[in-house]
Amino acid sequence: MPSPILKRETSARDSDEWQQTTSSRRKHSPGEAYIITCIMFSAVKFARAARPSLTGFLRYCSAQVGSxxxxxxxxxxxxxxxxxxxxxxxxxxxxxxxxxxxxxxxxxxxxxxxxxxxxxxxxxxxxxxxxxxxxxxxxxxxxxxxxxxxxxxxxxxxxxxxxxxxxxxxxxxxxxxxxxxxxxx
Structure with a gap:
């Protein structure tokens, strides 16, 4: 038996309200789409640049506390x-x-x-x-x-x-x- 939460999500997806909100999210003007693409590209570049320091930090944290x-x-x-x-x-x-x-x-x-x-x-x-x-x-x-x-x-x-x-x-x-x-x- 599905949980009440999953049941509510399913019923919300079937409603007109859900379809309107998802369809309004998909439509972007060309300018908005360009801005979103630039932001996503910058985020990926930043994550790649930060990876060495993140790796060092994770290596530092990998030693068990107290060891x-x-x-x-x-x-x-x-x-x-x-x-x-x-x-x-x-x-x-x-x-x-x-x-x-x-x-x-x-x-x-x-x-x-x-x-x-x-x-x-x-x-x-x-x-x-x-x-x-x-x-x-x-x-x-x-x-x-x-x-x-x-x-x-x-x-x-x-x-x-x-x-x-x-x-x-x-x-x-x-x-x-x-x-x-x-x-x-």
Missing amino acids: KEYFDKLVADNKVVVFMKGTPDMPRCGFSNAVVQIMRMHGVNYDSHNVLADDNVRQGIKEYSDWPTIPQVFINGDFVGGCDILLQMHQSGELIEELQKVGITSALLEQEMEDDKGEKK
């Missing part, structure tokens, strides 16, 4: 990556907030990932780094550590050196150099 390949891609694509609870604008734990504050003090642009948004990321990053706690910081694809290690590196000046190795000049170092120039004058 080793997924994390390899994330940490390789950016100089500094932080896996944290919350976001830099709204950290959801004190340790994540401390990492955000250290990064701000050094003026570091970094890629952040909220582990609370996806349990696969939350568990996967712990397995990937073999580190049980969040936040986790990666510099140049290498696991640095969590909040405590980053804080020690910040206090000792080692973080400035690590950032310089990947081409990032710390805002604290820039400030120190400006202060030295001011004293020499």
Whole structure:
């Protein structure tokens, strides 16, 4: 027995109203037909041009979230990556907030990932780094550590050196150099 929806569509097709709307859609002036053809041709050209980037995007998304390949891609694509609870604008734990504050003090642009948004990321990053706690910081694809290690590196000046190795000049170092120039004058 056909569903009521299919039955309604069939009865609508048989009506004069449906025939009038479909016949009015088929008739276009030569100018309208030309415009429609141009739009369709442009859309096809755009889709073909966008295909390489779409392919790259699909390849990027093809790694299963939480897999080793997924994390390899994330940490390789950016100089500094932080896996944290919350976001830099709204950290959801004190340790994540401390990492955000250290990064701000050094003026570091970094890629952040909220582990609370996806349990696969939350568990996967712990397995990937073999580190049980969040936040986790990666510099140049290498696991640095969590909040405590980053804080020690910040206090000792080692973080400035690590950032310089990947081409990032710390805002604290820039400030120190400006202060030295001011004293020499």
